[in-house]
Amino acid sequence: MVYYENLTRKLLVDAHSHLYEFKNPERFRNIAIIVVAEDYHTSLEALRLGESLDNVSPSVGIHPWKLLEVSDDEVKEVCRLIGRGGVKCIGEVGLDKRHAKASFERQMEVFDTFARLAFEYSLPMNLHCLDAWQKTLDILLKRDVSRALFHWYTGPLDLLEKISSVGYFVSINPMGAIQKRHREVARLTDIRSILTESDGPYVYRGVRLEPPMVENSLTVIAEARGMYREVVEERVAENFRKFLGT
Numbered sequence: 001m002v003y004y005e006n007l008t009r010k011l012l013v014d015a016h017s018h019l020y021e022f023k024n025p026e027r028f029r030n031i032a033i034i035v036v037a038e039d040y041h042t043s044l045e046a047l048r049l050g051e052s053l054d055n056v057s058p059s060v061g062i063h064p065w066k067l068l069e070v071s072d073d074e075v076k077e078v079c080r081l082i083g084r085g086g087v088k089c090i091g092e093v094g095l096d097k098r099h100a101k102a103s104f105e106r107q108m109e110v111f112d113t114f115a116r117l118a119f120e121y122s123l124p125m126n127l128h129c130l131d132a133w134q135k136t137l138d139i140l141l142k143r144d145v146s147r148a149l150f151h152w153y154t155g156p157l158d159l160l161e162k163i164s165s166v167g168y169f170v171s172i173n174p175m176g177a178i179q180k181r182h183r184e185v186a187r188l189t190d191i192r193s194i195l196t197e198s199d200g201p202y203v204y205r206g207v208r209l210e211p212p213m214v215e216n217s218l219t220v221i222a223e224a225r226g227m228y229r230e231v232v233e234e235r236v237a238e239n240f241r242k243f244l245g246t
């Protein structure tokens with residue numbers, strides 16, 4: 001990816017952003033961004049951004065929260081997009097037992113389909129999971145998914161070793177600054193498995209998240225581990241290339 005070479009110091013990475021919700025997304029050009037989708041419409045938007053901005057890697061998928069409303073046809077349409085050129089990742093997909101328990105069975109079916117497609121097309125997965133971390137991991141391993149990112153991980157700390165040992169990743173959100181559990185994740189995760197993300201423009205405790213805030217994620221990681229920020233920045237950039245397979 002040429003844009004890294006043009007940036008002598010900045011190696012900023014936002015591994016999970018809903019960029020199509022921002023006005024003038026080209027202003028974040030100094031950050032390498034994975035744009036995750038929530039449904040068919042936003043999958044197309046992510047692909048469009050990938051075509052126009054060279055710092056963007058588009059991801060297509062259906063957010064587990066959307067599975068209460070999205071039709072089977074729409075799921076199939078998104079699956080069809082995966083075979084299309086330009087798709088770099090599958091997500092935001094996953095399982096959420098905390099906020100969307102009612103659709104959990106359907107979530108399992110759809111997630112399994114996405115995991116099979118990730119294997120078939122050798123694509124990484126960008127995951128949302130809440131109160132279903134082990135289940136998510138089981139499906140990924142069963143389907144031989146080679147690259148996966150647990151975004152804004154707040155799950156059991158004893159699963160982190162397994163996540164790292166199979167080569168998967170977790171991304172650290174700037175809100176680790178005020179979320180103790182997430183700071184623990186930043187401290188304990190193998191440095192080879194850490195990425196940064198914003199999840200922008202999601203609003204958490206009154207803070208509207210934006211891609212440049214990945215700088216704060218770097219600070220959270222560096223402080224939690226007692227590492228130099230510059231070193232963390234380099235490691236994250238290296239991990240990002242590994243995650244995308246570039």
Ligand SMILES: [Zn+2]
Pocket residue numbers: 016018036092199
């Ligand atoms: Zn998200």
